[in-house]
Amino acid sequence: MINWNGFLANYRIGRRRWFYPLISLSVALSLCLSTPLPGKAIDLLPLLFQGVQVFQMSNLSARQEVELGKQMNDELRQEVRISRNQQLNSYVEQIGRRLAANSDRSNIPYTFQVVEDDAVNAFATLGGFVYVNTGLVKAAENEAELASVIGHEMGHIEGQHLIKQMRQRAIASGVASATGLNRNQAVAIGVDLALNRPKSRQDEYDADRRGLRALTQAGYAPSAMVSFMKKLQGRSSVPTFLSTHPGASDRVKSLQSQIQRQPSNSNYGLDNTAYQANIRALLR
Template sequence: MNFFQEPQSTQMKEIFSRLPKKLNKGLSLILGLGTAASVGLSAPKPAEALPFQDLIVPGIQYFQLSNLSTKEKVKLGSNIHQQVRSNYRVGTNANITRIGQKLVRSSSCSQTPFKFYVVQDPSINAFATTGGYVYVHSGLINAADNEDQLASVIAHEIAHICNDDLIGKLRQAQLAQGAASLAGLNGSKLTAVAYQLAVDLPNSREAEFNADAKGLQYLQRAGYDPNAMPAFLKKLVNRSSAPAFLSTHPNPRERISVLERKIANNR
């Protein structure tokens, strides 16, 4: 099942087309040549390298991203977190953690040690990386009418991690570039690429609908009102100025329709 549901030769073109030229060039260099380009971010702190000797097939030096253990995903998520901290004001919040852990217990990857953070940013947004790292913007927290609506967003982000969506993006990037060109890509450079894919580039349409579906299940299992998920989307759509993130996601009205059908059919 292809990530962008297109031939591999065009998958990375779509990723690159969403970047400004400067970032495009930086990401191309990192993916293709293994250079130390900064991908347009503020100078990140050096990230500790993953144990790639365990991730490389002898002879062809091909990173086995599909076989990462939970421990290795957590390590990659921790490395990405250092870059998130370099670029955002990040903190913790007891209520967000409580809601998040309640949802994790109802998820399909409760063995992952999840961590929840608040990004001090007035924009309405949230994102997830890998290994249990979930981030919610303060603007989104303020926009939610109640805990159920806030939980619906957190459940969606948890689902992205349970579905290994960032790892899937990395695999597709790797396949598109070819194993040989990645032979020199070390842990810190992989972290930079993973940050770019997780924070700055959107997920595929398929990944977003899958995260909606799983997130809805987690929401219901945790005892929250499932109607909160389409209700919050409706609220955002009806704002005088729709949040920017909606432009990089599938049509929100279609998402709302699909969610309401699933709730009606108890799926």
């Protein structure tokens, strides 16, 4: 005798096994067919897989952020020259690791790299990737000043500022769809924003605040963040990471106010002589 209840249950399970994947395949295929490619024949298979690699920038997981950060790093390596000085990279990474131990985002792996560029600059992308120019390493008078800039860039990562900017840029340029943003488009937008950061008053203040907290908790002298910003403020060519609104003077006042509310007696990292001798030896 046929067990109709069991038969129907197995039928429903079997139907779900092929029905929902088929629906997903149909949606992905419809996206491919509706994608305008002027002057090019539609190659369905690559587009199908491309359609699957779509990110919702408003709900990006840590794993997805790291994936995008790695691809951005691959692209950036074609735009900037990463230093092959292993000792210098190790030194900057050592500082970064000390700060990362006090990061609000311990769920992502941080990567610190030195860029061969005399411009006094630093920047960050997604997923914990931080870049520091050799020009900035030389401009810092001590380790705490260098750490303050690294902490600031980590603050942008903690605050997920680039993700917000990428979402805004994608919507403004019309490349974001109802399903999200294609991986390659996301990477291109992210790299452009990282190298040409737009002005954002709120993001800079937030990165300063987060960076100062990490700097202090890591045991560095918080005054270094103020001293370095003041020094760079007087240069004829203002560094990129200080050229955004608000001005450096306003940011200095904000930082001084924060330090006064939570004073620290630490002088760690303020040894100018030891730092400069170390950097000279590393850059030989």
